[in-house]
Amino acid sequence: MAEIIVPELAESITEGTIAQWLKQPGDTVEKGEFIVELETDKVNVEVISEEAGVVSELLAAEGDTVQVGQVIAVVGAGSGSTASAPAPAAQSEAKEEVKATEAPKTPVAEETTNEQDRTIASPAARKLAREKGINLSEISPVDPMGRVRVQDVSAHGSAPTTTKAAPPSAASATKEDDGRTTREKMSRRRQTIASRLLEVRQNTAMLTTFNEIDMTNVMALRSRKKDKFFEDHDVRLGFMSFFTKAVVAALKKYPYVNSQIDGTDIVKNNFYDIGIAVSTEGGLVVPIVRDADRKNFSEIEANIGELAKKARDNKLALSDMSGGSFTITNGGVFGSLMSTPILNGTQVGILGMHTIQKRPVAIGNEIEIRPMMYVALSYDHRVIDGKDSVGFLKTVKELLENPEDLLLES
Template sequence: MAEVRVPELGESIVEGTISKWFKNEGETVAAGDAVCELETDKVNLEVISETAGVLRGVTKAVGDTVSVGEVIATIEAGTGAESSAAPAASQGASTPASTPAALAAPTPAAAAPVAPAAMATPVAAAPLRETLNASPSLRKMAREQGQVGISAAPATPVAAPQALPVKPSAPAAAPAATAQVGVREERVRMSRRRQTIAKRLVEAQHTAAMLTTFNEVDMTAILDIRKRRKDAFKDKYGVGLGFMSFFTKAVVGALKAFPRLNAEIQGDDMILKQHYDIGVAVSTDEGLVVPVVRDADSMTFAAIESEIASLAKRAREGKLTLTELSGGTFTITNGGTFGSLMSTPILNAPQVGILGMHKIQERPMAVNGEVQIRPMMYIALSYDHRIVDGSEAVRFLVMVKELVENPESLLLEG
C-alpha cells in the first residue's frame, strides 16, 4: 500500500479543504494522476498519485479540512482489473463492487417519496457511485442498507411501488413545503477562500488606521491616445491598450515620490520597499484575488497589459500559483468595470496603500473659464494612517491624477 498524503501547500498555508475527488474508491489510478483537488486560502491544488494501482481507504470527503502531510487515501498495488472482474454476487454485499448493484434494487428505502427532498444537495444529484465514494460515513451506511436490500429484494420488488398511493396528500404537501422554504431562504456554506477573504478584510479594518482620500481625473487625454493608437497597438503587441497600464505607470511614479506608500509595518519598524510589485484585483466566481505584476517600473505599457491579461485569465480559470498571489507592495482595484461611481477600497494587508478606480462618466466641467463636457473618473486612495500622513496621501493622489491627465509624463516619471 502506498499512502496518498496532503502535499506542501505553500508558504504559511498548513491546511486545505477537499473540494473535489477525481477518482472514486476502487478505481484504477495511474502514476501522475490527480486523485483530488484541495482548496486553500489562495489557490486550488491537485493531489497527485506517485504510484499506480487502485484507490483504497479514502478517509476524507468533499468539504473536509485536511492538514499538510495527512494521509487521505492509499493506493493498492495492481491494475484493479481483478477486483472489477470478480462477480458481485460472489463477493458479498460488504465489498465496494457489490454495493451499487445491491442498491439498484427497488427497495422501500429507494422508493420512499421523501428521499429527494431529504437529499436536496449537490451530492444527491451525482450518480450513486460518486455519492458513496464522497463520504466514508455514507459508504458505511450504504453497505449496511445494501445487506438488507439483498436479503429482502425477492419479497419487495412489487410491494415498494404499491406503497406510494397509501397517503396521496402527504407527497403532494411535501414538495410544496420544500419549494416554499427554498424560495424564501437558502443556507450556503462559504468556501474556504471566501472565509479567508472575510477574515482578512475584517482584520485590515481592525488593525490599520485606515483612511480614504478622493480626487477626480479628466480621462480626455488617455481616451484620445487609445482612440488613435489602439488598433496599431493591438496589431503590434497582440493585446489591447487598456486603462490599467496608464494607472500602473502613474502609481509607480507616485510611489517613487512618496515611498512610505510602498511599505509595510513590522512591529515598530517600517519596511520601505525599493521594488514595485503592483497587485491588480481580479473578480472571480469564488471571490476577489490579487495577482501581482512584478517589477512594474521596468515594464513597458505592452508588457503590463499582457501580464495583467494573462493573470486575469488564469485567475478566472483557477490556475494562479501561490507565487503569483504573494509579495505585492501596492494594489490597484477597478470597480468601474462593474459600474461603480465611487467607493472606499479596503487595504490589502500588510500593504499600506490601495488605489480605487471607478466608472468614467461625462460631466460638465469648468475648463479655462468655459463649461465643457469631459469624461471624468473618481479615484480613491485608502491608506494606513499609522505611517502615511494625510498630506502625503493627498499629494500622492494628486500626482497620480496629474500623471494620468498628462500621459506623456508617464514615460519620464513612471
Template sequence: MTQITVPEVGESVTEATVGEWLKKPGDLVKAGDPIVELETDKVNLEITANEDGTLHEILKQSGETVVVGDVLATLVSGDSAATTPAETSQASTSAVSNDQPANPVQEAPVVRATPDVRRLADQEGINLSEVPTQGNRGRVTHTDVEAYIQQTREKAPVQPQFAPEAPQAPQSPEMPPLSSSPTQVTTSPAATDDLRPVERVKMSRRRLTIANRLVNAQHTAAMLTTFNEVDMTKILDIRQRRRDEFEKRHGIRLGFMSFFTKASIAALKAFPRLNAEIEGDEMILKHYYDIGIAVSTDNGLVVPVVRNADRLNFAGLEKAIAELAIKARDNKLSIADLQGGTFTITNGGVFGSLLSTPILNAPQVAILGMHKIEERPVVVQGQIVVRPMMYLALSYDHRIVDGSEAVRFLVLIKELLEDPEALLLEG
C-alpha cells in the first residue's frame, strides 16, 4: 500500500485546499497520471501517481484544508484492481440479500471544477454536470456557473409577492365605524431585508491571500501615483506594417506588451531605485530585470514573471508573455513562475479601463499601469488633431522613490514609446 501525500510546493506555501479528485476508488492509474488537484494561495497543482496501481481509498475530501505531509489517499501497487472500501461494503450487502436482484448504479459523470466553484454550485443547488462550459478544456469555471444561474433565473416564472393584510381593529360601540380607505401596511426593515436575495460565497485561499497582500501593501508602503499619457500612433503604425511579417518569421503576434516591457527596462536602468526593494534600513538595488506581467484568471489575479527580460528581443518577450498567460489561465503555473519579480506591468485597458491607480506588488516599489487606447483630440504643433492616446499610471513607494524621480521615469517611458526606434537603440 502506497500513500499519496501533500508534497512540499514552496518555502512560503504550507497549506492547501483539496480540489477536484480526478480519479475515484477502484480506478487503475499509471505513474504520472494526475489524481487530485490542490489549490494553494498561489497556484493550483495536480498531484500525480508515482507508480502504477489502483486507487484504494480517498482520505481527504474536496474542500478540506491540508498541510505538507498529510495523506490524501492510498494506492495499491500493481496492475490488478484492488478491492475498495466501497466494493467491500457492496459485496457484504449482496451476501445478505441474495434473493434481491442487483440494481445497476448509474455512474455520475466526472466534472472538473475548483473547490470554490463547487461551493458556489452547492449553495445554488446546481448540478455541475448540467452546466455548459466555455473552453478551459472542459473545466467548469465561475463564469460558467454564474451564466447558468442567470439563465435559470431568466427562465423561472416570477411569483407575485403579496403583503399580509393588516388585522382589523375591533369595533367599539363608543367609536364610529372605520373609514373604507385602503389599508396601509407597514413593514419593518428587518422583514424587508429577509425578502431580499443574498448570496454567500466563501473566498478561495488565493482570493484571501490576494486581499491580505493588497491591504498589507497599502498599510506598509508610502504609496503614491503619478500619471502621464502617451501617443500610440507610431507603435500602432509599426504593428500594422510589420504584423504579418513578424508573425510569419517568429510564430507569434506582435503585441503591445513587448514595447512597454522594453521601455520599462530602459527606464529602470536610468532610475535604478524603481527596481529595488526595502529590507530593514537598507535598499536592495537589483541589477537584473525580472518583469512581472499581471494576468487575470477565474481564480483571481496572478503575476507570473518573465526572467531576465532585458536579454530578450521583441519576439522572445511576446513568446514568454504568451506562454505564461496560457499557463495562468489553465492553472498550470508553478511556484517558480510566480516567485521574485523586480517590477510589474498591469494592463487594465484590456477590460476597458481608462484610468486607474495600481497597487504595489510588494516587496516591489513600483508598478506601471497601462490603460485603454482611445482616440482623443490633442494639440500637435499648434494644430488640433485626433490621436490614439493611452493614459499611463505609475504607483511607487515614496519611502525610497522621490516624486521628481518617479515623474522623470514615467516621462522617459512615454518618450521611448512615442519614438519606438529609440527602443531598438536601448536594446
C-alpha cells in the first residue's frame, strides 16, 4: 500500500486545491504516473504515484483545500480497471464501493443523489452526513463560498427534526429562477489573486507616476530589422525585448527600484530577473526572464515566447515564477490607453505598458502625428522617492526613443 501525499510545492505555498483527479478508485496506476492535479495560487501541479497498483481510496474531493504533507489518496496492491470510474462529482460515493467492509448504501432517488453530488463539501463532512442520513443539499453552510464542513453537518444534525433551513427570500429566489444572475465559485487562483492585490494596496505606500514615449524610432528600427532578425534567430522581434533591456538599464541606474523590504531592511537585488505578466484563462501569471541583463534581444524574445506558451498551456513550473525582482505588464495588448498597475508581491516597482496610439505632438515648433505610448511606474513610496521614480521612467523613455543606445546602456 502506498499513500499519495501533497508534495512540497514552494517555499511560500503551504496548501493547494484538488483541481482534478486523473485516476479513480479501481483504476490501475503505474509507478511515476500522474494521479491528481493540484491547483495553487500560482500554477497547477500534477502529482505522481510512487508505487504501481490500484487506487483504493480517494481521501479528498475535487475542490477541497489540502495541506502540504496531507495524505489525499491510497494506492493498494493488485491490478484493476483502467476504465473511467464514476464522475468526479460522485467520488465520495465511489469510495464506498471499494470498501467491502462497509455497510451497503441506502437506495435514494436519483434526483436527490445528484443534488448531493453538486454540493461542495469536505470528505469529512460527506462522511458524517452519510452516517447521520442527512442530505447535503439541505444544509446551510456558514462558509460564504458555500462549502459544507463538519461543523455545518453537526449543527444541522443536532437541530430538531422539524426545523428546516430558512427558505431563500422572494427577491433572491426570483433572481436565481429568472436567470438574471449566475453564481460562479471563484477558483483558488482567483481568490488568491484578489487577496494578494488587496494586501498590496493595504500594506504598501503605492504611488504611480506616468510618462509617454514616442515610439517612432523603435518602431522604425523594428520594421527594418524584423525580417533579418527572424531569419537569423527563428524568433520574432517584438517590443518586449526593447522594454526589458530599457528596464534593466534603468534599474542599474536606480537600484532602489530593483529592491524589496524585509522588516526594517531594504534588500537591493544585484540580479535582474524580470517578470513578464501573461494573461491566461485562469488569471494573470508572472513568469520570470532570468538574468535579463546577460541575455541579448533574441534570447529575451525566445524566453518570453516559451514562457507565454507554457502559461497558456498551464505548464508553468513554480520555478518559472519565483524570485523576480521587477515586473513589466502590458495592458496595451487589450487596448488599454492608461492604467495604474498594482505591485507584484514584495517587489517595489512595476512598469505598465499601454496601447500605441497616434496623436498630435509638438516636435520643435511643428505639430506632427506620432505613435505614442503612455507608460506607468507604480512604486512603493516607502523605498522609492519621487526623484528616483521619475528618473527611472525618464530613462526608460529616453532609451526607447533612441533605441540604438540600448546596445550601450543595457
